[in-house]
Amino acid sequence: MKLIVLKKGEKKVIPALLEDSQKRIDVDLVGDGAEVEIVGLVLGKDADDKAMEVFITHSAPRTKSKVNVRAVLRNKSTFAFRGNVKIEKGAKGADAYLRSDVLLFDEAKMGDDTPALEILERDVKAGHAATVGKVDEQMLFYLMSRGLARKQAEKLLIEGFVNPIRDKMKELNGQD
Amino acid sequence: MADAIPVNDYKYGFSKPENYVFKAKRGLDRSVVEQISSMKSEPDWMRVLRIKALEIFGKKKMPAWGADLTSINFDNIFYYIKPTDNQKSDWRDLPKEIKDTYDAIGIPEAERNLLAGVTAQYESEAVYHSFQKKWEEMGVIFCDMDTALAKYPDIVKSYFGKSIPAADNKFAALNSAVWSGGSFIYVPKGVKVDIPLQAYFRINAANMGQFERTLIIVDEGAYVHYVEGCTAPVYSTDSLHAAVVEIFVKKGARCRYTTIQNWSNNVYNLVTKRAFVSEDGVMEWVDGNLGSKITMKYPSCYLVGRGARGEILSLALAGSGQHQDAGGKLMFLAPDTSGEIISKSVSVGTGRTSYRGLVKIIKNAERVKCNVRCDALIIDEESRSDTYPTMEVAEDNVQIGHEASVSRIGEEQLFYLMSRGLSEADATSLIVNGFIEPIVKELPLEYAVELNRLINMSMEGSVG
Numbered sequence: 358m359k360l361i362v363l364k365k366g367e368k369k370v371i372p373a374l375l376e377d378s379q380k381r382i383d384v385d386l387v388g389d390g391a392e393v394e395i396v397g398l399v400l401g402k403d404a405d406d407k408a409m410e411v412f413i414t415h416s417a418p419r420t421k422s423k424v425n426v427r428a429v430l431r432n433k434s435t436f437a438f439r440g441n442v443k444i445e446k447g448a449k450g451a452d453a454y455l456r457s458d459v460l461l462f463d464e465a466k467m468g469d470d471t472p473a474l475e476i477l478e479r480d481v482k483a484g485h486a487a488t489v490g491k492v493d494e495q496m497l498f499y500l501m502s503r504g505l506a507r508k509q510a511e512k513l514l515i516e517g518f519v520n521p522i523r524d525k526m527k528e529l530n531g532q533d
Numbered sequence: 534m535a536d537a538i539p540v541n542d543y544k545y546g547f548s549k550p551e552n553y554v555f556k557a558k559r560g561l562d563r564s565v566v567e568q569i570s571s572m573k574s575e576p577d578w579m580r581v582l583r584i585k586a587l588e589i590f591g592k593k594k595m596p597a598w599g600a601d602l603t604s605i606n607f608d609n610i611f612y613y614i615k616p617t618d619n620q621k622s623d624w625r626d627l628p629k630e631i632k633d634t635y636d637a638i639g640i641p642e643a644e645r646n647l648l649a650g651v652t653a654q655y656e657s658e659a660v661y662h663s664f665q666k667k668w669e670e671m672g673v674i675f676c677d678m679d680t681a682l683a684k685y686p687d688i689v690k691s692y693f694g695k696s697i698p699a700a701d702n703k704f705a706a707l708n709s710a711v712w713s714g715g716s717f718i719y720v721p722k723g724v725k726v727d728i729p730l731q732a733y734f735r736i737n738a739a740n741m742g743q744f745e746r747t748l749i750i751v752d753e754g755a756y757v758h759y760v761e762g763c764t765a766p767v768y769s770t771d772s773l774h775a776a777v778v779e780i781f782v783k784k785g786a787r788c789r790y791t792t793i794q795n796w797s798n799n800v801y802n803l804v805t806k807r808a809f810v811s812e813d814g815v816m817e818w819v820d821g822n823l824g825s826k827i828t829m830k831y832p833s834c835y836l837v838g839r840g841a842r843g844e845i846l847s848l849a850l851a852g853s854g855q856h857q858d859a860g861g862k863l864m865f866l867a868p869d870t871s872g873e874i875i876s877k878s879v880s881v882g883t884g885r886t887s888y889r890g891l892v893k894i895i896k897n898a899e900r901v902k903c904n905v906r907c908d909a910l911i912i913d914e915e916s917r918s919d920t921y922p923t924m925e926v927a928e929d930n931v932q933i934g935h936e937a938s939v940s941r942i943g944e945e946q947l948f949y950l951m952s953r954g955l956s957e958a959d960a961t962s963l964i965v966n967g968f969i970e971p972i973v974k975e976l977p978l979e980y981a982v983e984l985n986r987l988i989n990m991s992m993e994g995s996v997g
Contacts, residue, residue: 466926479916481941487936491929
């Protein structure tokens with residue numbers, strides 16, 4: 358694990374395709390206006406036991422962080438997500454958003470999903486959101502009412518769930 | 534503490550002379566525990582339970598997470614104080630100091646107007662109790678825990694420590710060893726107690742430890758609303774309040790438990806509260822934390838029966854020198870259970886609020902629906918706010934959502950209100966009151982009024 362330090366005005370998008378079982382990302386936003394975006398995708402199958410940890414520290418004004426992790430877990434796979442965003446005193450105008458969405462199938466488990474925020478500065482915008490569950494029954498019903506088989510409809514919805522993240526990753530790889 | 538919510542604004546901060554019947558020595562050892570048990574003439578099983586709990590307390594470590602508890606000095610605390618020789622059922626019979634205290638808090642009046650029953654606990658013992666005949670005739674039992682142990686030993690024995698055993702955590706062990714007072718409520722099948730039962734907890738002595746123990750059993754199809762309020766004098770040294778509350782909600786029953794915790798800013802408030810909810814039962818915690826130096830409290834619902842529901846409404850207000858580490862736990866242990874946690878916190882001055890929550894869903898708890906929403910408002914430069922939500926989900930057929938936001942009061946909002954002629958402090962109060970409104974509207978009226986007054990008070994001098 359290495360610490361990523363972003364200085365004044367630096368912007369970085371970090372793709373996190375969790376192929377290994379463990380991943381930890383540490384980012385320090387130390388310069389005015391530094392921005393980080395983390396896009397994570399986790400596809401769990403069989404007896405995979407995966408974990409992702411993200412630690413972001415905002416220590417300068419007008420810094421921005423956005424974390425968007427999506428996971429599709431099948432079979433007996435397990436995933437744990439621990440996000441920790443800390444906004445230090447003096448990081449005025451900081452903007453942080455932490456989000457995890459997980460689709461569960463079969464015997465899969467969301468082991469521990471903790472998107473934590475620690476905020477020591479008042480002049481900030483910070484939020485997080487998390488969802489865990491199956492594909493939306495109403496959307497499934499709609500697609501099935503249009504003549505799709507359940508399996509097909511499910512597949513379509515999963516693609517819709519995964520693709521925005523996957524596209525973002527492709528885009529990033531293209532840049533490199 | 535100098536810039537805390539000004540001490541003279543905390544209107545319950547007075548103390549009264551101690552004319553007590555008995556005060557145990559400072560500190561805790563086996564002899565203190567034996568003494569408490571023998572003064573209460575308890576059955577032997579309870580004495581044994583206390584001694585075992587004391588051993589567990591000695592072995593358990595302090596929690597390694599949460600608020601900073603390092604400055605609690607267990608040797609400096611009085612674990613048992615008996616203020617009067619027996620319990621009264623008429624306010625006029627209470628010693629003057631105690632009567633004046635409750636008059637100042639406004640309880641006799643509230644009782645006359647709004648309540649089905651009242652217990653007032655002063656230090657370690659319930660000194661006053663009243664209960665309307667009507668409910669007694671319907672088989673409802675409402676008394677203090679010591680009386681319950683003497684009069685209904687079988688019921689107490691079969692539920693005591695069954696949802697929160699002594700080994701649950703260090704402070705549950707401490708409570709099990711030295712508990713005194715607290716409420717016991719039993720509501721028989723189908724009986725709906727439609728006006729609240731209320732308890733008032735008061736610490737008066739310095740370095741006092743209050744360890745009340747509450748047990749509520751709501752039988753099938755029954756309903757009860759229990760309200761507790763807590764206040765204490767302001768001292769320069771610390772006091773400790775470590776309560777345990779166990780609730781059993783039977784099939785189709787509903788229980789609402791409302792707390793307005795307004796301890797003075799020198800009280801450590803470390804409380805374990807848990808409800809077991811059976812089939813189609815509903816448990817609602819309305820947990821307001823306004824006072825204390827440090828609070829660590831996470832009321833929980835163990836949804837053990839199909840279709841059970843748990844709701845936790847948590848409100849925290851931390852002024853300077855205060856840390857409110859509060860939240861809730863929902864354990865989904867059966868199919869078709871549902872739950873919701875709504876938390877609103879406001880930090881002012883150097884105050885710190887932390888939302889800490891757990892949502893756990895076991896395998897085969899199918900069709901669980903759970904929603905968590907926590908919002909925090911940071912008022913001042915020095916204020917701090919944290920959110921530590923944890924979810925563990927082992928079942929795929931569920932719908933779980935969590936959302937949180939942290940914000941300050943918007944300049945535009947302030948500007949708008951001030952352009953309408955409000956002062957900055959008034960405008961801030963108005964916005965804060967709007968922010969916490971979803972929880973305040975669930976409180977009994979006299980508390981809602983009191984809460985608004987408190988908010989207005991703590992906003993003054995903090996802004997501008």
